[in-house]
Amino acid sequence: MTAISLDTGLARPAPLRWLLRVFLAAAAAAPWFAGPFVQHLAVLTCLNILIVNGLALIARCGQLSLGHAAYVAVGAYGSVLASRHLEWGFMPSTLAGVALAAVVALALGAIILRLKGVYFVLVTFAFGELVRLILLDGASWSGGANGITGIQPAALAGMVFDTRAGFYGLALCVALGSVALLGAVARRPFGHAIDAVAENPALAESTGLSVRRIQLCAFVGGCALAAAGGALQARYVGYVSPESFNASISIGFIIMLVIGGRRSIWGGLIGAMVLTPLPELFRGAVQTQHIFYGAALILILRFLPAGLAGLPGPWQARRRKELQ
Template identity: 50%
Template sequence: MTHSALGSTKAAELRSTRDLRSSGSVLVLVAAAGLVPLLTQNPFYLHLGVLIYLNAIFVMGLGIIARVGQLSFAHGAFAAIGAYSSVHAVMGLGMPYLAGVALGAAVAGMLAAAIGWIILRLRGVYFVLVTFSIGELTRLLLLDFPAISGGANGLTGVPPASFLGFELASKTSAYYYALIAAALVFVFAYALVRSPVGRAFAAIEENAALAEGSGIDTRSFQVLAFVIGSAVAGGGGAMLAHYIGFISPETFNLHFSIAIIIMLVVGGRKSLAGPIVGALFLTPLPELLRATVALQHILFGFILILALRFLPEGLAGIRVYRRKSTGVENK
């Protein structure tokens, strides 16, 4: 085995160990989060919890795409596609809520498959620029077709989530629903990265050329990661639209995509717990600084710079980073 192959194998093993530790931490966090409604019925805190869990879903979807070394600025576009698909299916066709969410995820995934097969020939900054263009093009197209999107005014009166005929309209029920949904997405992500597909993802991220030489169809796996991550975004977008009861082309604009990327970077893109940590720390900021939108953007940018400079592994990777910086590594 070559030195590069040995390095890739060691890196994959280290990531596997890190993911295992992350899963234990997340289980503790989920158990603690389940106690929140028992401690407070304050609508603001429960609303904030719902947003944290929904953002965690978005970031986990982006994290799957990052597992093959790509970063998408079109995440908001696929969230919007999933949201509008679900809203029209539920309001226009009378589909059950869960079927609408599943349809939203499926439509987003299918479009991602068609687009991904074309754009994933690109690498690095070129891929980023194309996904940026896709995100903006989607927003502009939605604005130009008000019959679908409601135009700049959006669509109101979106029904809340429901299960077996019961509407999850209260903050407490919405809180637990969002928590369970985020936990299920985490379990799915954990199973994915521990599977042969996940190991192929890790090999591609570590060294795409070496993975290709080892017989891995890198392009197909990158498209698969793009499809899965975008489908998760579509499902999350559908859930958010039904939670807030409203959707417009600006709901999932460029700022939304950038915020999700920053959450991933700050939380730690190489850790399963990273998306959850990033969502937990950064979701409250826009809610607490709602009166000063410009300050939100400045603060997010400042946090991103600090994370890139001082926390290259993100908040979830602080222990790993400290071991590396001191020359101590667990065997």
């Protein structure tokens, strides 16, 4: 019995599929039976899954944003300021932050999506630094370098998520929802259009597809997911600061995506699960952490271009040869 893979359209053995499901279910349930520190790492992992999945949507369209943390910042600050100054609740303020990031991405994307390759990357990097500097200089409304403290915890449907275990449940639902969203996009005609644009924009344009519109929709959608992650992060930590959204954070998201699998629906989830806990293992040894990241990237790009999500591929190919 076989199942169809959302990533490649190839048959995947049922035992492997069920083994993956059991592992993910066990990994999702484990933090509720662990201590506060493990729950903290689990929350951060779920938030990173949401943010990296936004980057995956952009990358699937053939672009790479080096300023992804800027939209995390817009979502975080937008939701906090809406809550503080407009006295909006958790859900309206979160939607306000996401909407603000989507508008910013729409305005920027309409300009920069004409750029290709390294030029697009450089402009997104410059925009990320611009957002960080604006937040640093806006001391009257952003708190400047000191940031904003005392942010109220998330509250939804009468429930207040003021504990790590409680917030983990919320973050897990949102993270899995983002994975399901990527899967739904991949199965729809819009997902096929994204793949066509990524493979050959000129050919896609000749078939009647609007390359600019498709790229812009993917860019805005990816930035909106990042903003949702930023809004949730602000509620969880209770504090936002411009230095929490610098260029190194954007690079970290890219590394998660590449190691997990840039073209896979599960790439963001796998990359975040693998790399989010690693800084704790290298606590006090930052240089060692950077060396590990560099070595891991080189090995992945050399031997697993599809990332860790592509590991079943070689095994699957060998199994087919054995059956022939």
